Amino acid sequence: MIFPLVFCNGRLFSVKSFCTFVYSITNRINGMSSKSIVSITDYSKDQILSILDSAATFEANPNQTILNGKVAATLFFEPSTRTRLSFETAVNRLGGRVIGFSDASTSSSVKGETLNDTIKMVSNYADIIIMRHHLEGAARYASEVTSVPIINAGDGSNQHPSQTILDLYSIRKTQGRLDNIKIAMVGDLKYGRTVHSLLIALTHFSPQFYFIAPDELRMPEEYKIICDEKGIPYEERTEFDTDVINEVDILYMTRVQKERFTDQMEYEKVKNVYTLRNKMLEHSRNNLRILHPLPRVNEIDMDVDANPKAYYFEQARNGLYARQAMICNALGLI
Amino acid sequence: MENNEKELQVKALKNGTVIDHIPSDILFKVVSLLQLESVKNQITIGNNLTSKRMGKKGIIKISDRYYEEEEISRIALIAPNAKINIIRNFEVIEKKVLSLPDNFTGIVKCPNPKCITNNEPMKTKFEVIKKNPVVLRCPYCEREIQQEDIQLL
Numbered sequence: 001m002i003f004p005l006v007f008c009n010g011r012l013f014s015v016k017s018f019c020t021f022v023y024s025i026t027n028r029i030n031g032m033s034s035k036s037i038v039s040i041t042d043y044s045k046d047q048i049l050s051i052l053d054s055a056a057t058f059e060a061n062p063n064q065t066i067l068n069g070k071v072a073a074t075l076f077f078e079p080s081t082r083t084r085l086s087f088e089t090a091v092n093r094l095g096g097r098v099i100g101f102s103d104a105s106t107s108s109s110v111k112g113e114t115l116n117d118t119i120k121m122v123s124n125y126a127d128i129i130i131m132r133h134h135l136e137g138a139a140r141y142a143s144e145v146t147s148v149p150i151i152n153a154g155d156g157s158n159q160h161p162s163q164t165i166l167d168l169y170s171i172r173k174t175q176g177r178l179d180n181i182k183i184a185m186v187g188d189l190k191y192g193r194t195v196h197s198l199l200i201a202l203t204h205f206s207p208q209f210y211f212i213a214p215d216e217l218r219m220p221e222e223y224k225i226i227c228d229e230k231g232i233p234y235e236e237r238t239e240f241d242t243d244v245i246n247e248v249d250i251l252y253m254t255r256v257q258k259e260r261f262t263d264q265m266e267y268e269k270v271k272n273v274y275t276l277r278n279k280m281l282e283h284s285r286n287n288l289r290i291l292h293p294l295p296r297v298n299e300i301d302m303d304v305d306a307n308p309k310a311y312y313f314e315q316a317r318n319g320l321y322a323r324q325a326m327i328c329n330a331l332g333l334i
Numbered sequence: 335m336e337n338n339e340k341e342l343q344v345k346a347l348k349n350g351t352v353i354d355h356i357p358s359d360i361l362f363k364v365v366s367l368l369q370l371e372s373v374k375n376q377i378t379i380g381n382n383l384t385s386k387r388m389g390k391k392g393i394i395k396i397s398d399r400y401y402e403e404e405e406i407s408r409i410a411l412i413a414p415n416a417k418i419n420i421i422r423n424f425e426v427i428e429k430k431v432l433s434l435p436d437n438f439t440g441i442v443k444c445p446n447p448k449c450i451t452n453n454e455p456m457k458t459k460f461e462v463i464k465k466n467p468v469v470l471r472c473p474y475c476e477r478e479i480q481q482e483d484i485q486l487l
Contacts (some may be wrong), residue, residue, distance in 0.1 A: 039476070115454050137450035137474025156448050158475055222478070 036143035036150040037330055039159040040197045045204040047329075048168065054325035054334050055169050055318070062321065066333055067096030073126035074100035075118070076153070077109060078134040082294065082316070083153050083162070087130045090323040099125060116145050123148040128331055149330040157193050163293055164197040166322035167252075170315040174289040175249055178202075184210035184244050187254035187274050187299055189219040194293045195254060199223055209234035210244050214270040216261060240274050246283050251276070253292045253299050253312075271298070278303040291315050346378070350397040352419040352426075353409065358382050360412050361392030367408055367441070367486055368394075368401075375399050403430075408441055410434045411484055414466040434462045442470065443485045449475035458487070 037043070043051065058064075072091040076084050079102060088098045101107045109118060115138060122129055123146040131139055132153040139152035139159070154160040172178050183202070185195045189211055199209070199219075203226060211219040211234060218236065227234050237244065245251060256274050261267040275298055276290065289311040292300060296312065304310050328334040356364050361381045370377055376397040385391035400420060409416050410432035418430035439459050444451045451458045451474055460479075463469040468481040 115450070116456070133450075134448070135450045135453050136446060136448050137472065137476070140474050141450045141454065141456065155450075156475070 035330060035332070036139075036152075037161055037326055038139045038143055038150065038152045038155075040161045040164045040201050042161070048165070048201060048204065051165055051322070051325045051329055052169050052172055054328065055165070055321040056173075058324040059318070059321040062093050062324065064093070065095040066328060067091060067094035067331075070096040070127045070331065071125060072096050072098050072100075072327065073122045073129045074098055074102075074153075075107070075122060075129060075131040075133075076100065076102045077104040077107065077115075077138070078132050078154070079103050080132050080154060083132060083160075086316075086319045087151075087153060087162075087323050087327075090320055090327055093320070094324055094328070096327075100130075115142060119146050119150075128327060130327075151326060151330055157191060159197060160193055161197065162319065162323050162326055163194050164201050165326060166315065166319040167194070167198050167291060167293075168201055169318045169322050170289070170291055170311060171250055173318065174311060175287060178205040180206050180208070181250055182208045182210075182248045183250040183252060184212055184248045185219070185252045185254070186212045186240055186276075187256045188217045188260060189213040189254070190217040191257075191260055192254045195219075195252065196223060198252065200226070203227070203230050203232060207232060210248065211236045212238070212240050212244060212274070214238060214256070214266070214274070216263075216266060217256065240276075242280055242283065245276075245280055245288075246285065249285065249287055249289070251288060251290045253290060253296070255295075255297055255299055275299055275301060276304055277301045278307055281307055281309055284309065347395045347397060347421050348424055349422050350375070350395060350399050351401060351406075352396075352421060353394040354391070354417045354419060355385065355388060356392035356394065356409075356413050356416050357388065358390045358392050361394070363412050363486060364392070364394065364409055364416070367412065368405070370394070370396070373399065404435075406430065407432055407434055408438075410465070411442065411468055411470075412481070412486075414468060414481075434465050434468065437461050441487060442479075443487050444472045444475060444477070445479060445483055445485060446472065446475045446477050449477070451475075 074084055074087055084102055091098050104110060107118065119142045126148060128149050130151045130153050131142060133139065133155050136156035136158040138155045139150055143150040152159055152161060168178060171181060175181060189195055209227065213219065215238060224234065253276060256271060258267050278301065288309050290304065290309055292312040294312055294316055353364065358381055365379065378395040381392040382390045383393060406418055411434065414432060416432060418432065419426045420428040440457050442458060442460055444458055449472060459473055460470040461473055463471050463478060470479040
């Protein structure tokens with residue numbers, strides 16, 4: 001059997017590898033080079049829309065071979081089963097292979113290896129690095145010490161851009177649009193990085209916000225200033241009641257964590273106030289959907305799960321398509 | 335009498351750099367920022383001097399030493415209103431206005447203990463968001479740092 005070979009640029013290629021080579025050159029010429037995604041602000045509005053379009057094509061056809069021959073490293077210095085499984089499924093369903101660790105105790109960081117060294121070492125093996133780290137800024141630093149694209153899967157309480165992309169995807173999918181959405185963010189708005197990143201991303205799309213939180217966990221001033229500067233209307237409330245629920249398109253619930261309160265009496269007072277129950281949805285809009293980054297504890301009663309407006313489990317599934325799109329974008333493949 | 339004494343102090347420097355109008359409470363931070371403890375030249379440091387504009391002020395005079403723009407502009411991080419006078423032969427030949435660059439590396443520590451820069455052997459970096467009063471932003475943990483919270487390395 002004769003295999004056709006191609007000689008180009010001083011190298012001998014099989015037809016298949018030649019096509020891959022031409023494809024990578026074409027991508028470079030077209031400006032689709034690989035790049036790291038550390039923060040949602042690394043994407044422009046157009047890039048966000050393009051990622052969401054790609055995610056929709058992956059949802060229509062989640063099993064592909066676009067990552068054939070690629071190796072993705074998932075470096076989870078801090079455990080996060082849900083996020084890691086979602087990223088690893090995304091790679092596997094596109095034909096790529098996964099290496100990595102799910103806990104820093106199984107990596108050399110316990111021996112005192114610096115992040116710089118771990119990233120440089122892994123860069124020898126992988127085409128893309130997906131990392132979660134308990135330290136803020138770890139992914140930005142990693143992206144500076146390697147030419148391999150980095151996807152930030154969470155750095156402390158700082159950034160988690162794939163959560164934001166899947167939130168936006170879920171909003172667009174359920175509402176048919178991203179523009180002019182009325183959204184209530186409920187719960188821990190002070191420390192919750194998902195609500196902060198989602199707020200920043202939504203500022204491209206003329207939203208109307210309701211911030212519903214106990215006084216201790218109010219939306220930080222800096223985010224309200226961003227809204228003011230962009231002329232985005234928002235209303236702050238401490239009561240979580242049907243007045244707002246009946247008004248909005250999206251109810252974005254977050255967990256109110258006990259450890260966030262200096263005064264535990266305060267926690268006991270508010271813990272049930274920010275719980276959504278099915279009867280509260282009686283007069284809500286037909287298009288209302290309830291989102292939650294999960295895991296949920298007691299902020300959404302189990303009786304809401306059967307309501308067709310409960311969307312949090314589908315939202316998690318959308319994470320798979322969002323991550324497939326982000327990985328392919330970071331590799332310059334789409 | 336007071337005026338004469340003040341005049342005498344300023345004129346005592348024949349050649350060198352005078353950093354004037356330093357807020358008294360951060361005078362020694364400026365000393366540390368310029369690493370004056372390891373400078374061998376004659377240095378005069380005055381603090382809690384009477385100032386019409388500031389009430390009390392600090393002043394540093396370094397003999398026979400002239401600073402590069404980049405070195406001296408660091409002072410603007412903690413004392414953006416300080417004045418720099420270049421002295422030659424007892425005369426002020428140049429008054430420099432402090433101006434921070436848009437970005438800089440090192441000098442300042444990120445106050446966030448969970449920032450990667452406080453846990454990895456690496457240099458800090460900052461973006462200057464506002465110049466007076468100074469507001470910095472760490473591009474790693476993305477926190478903003480107000481002038482009063484600036485800690486020098």
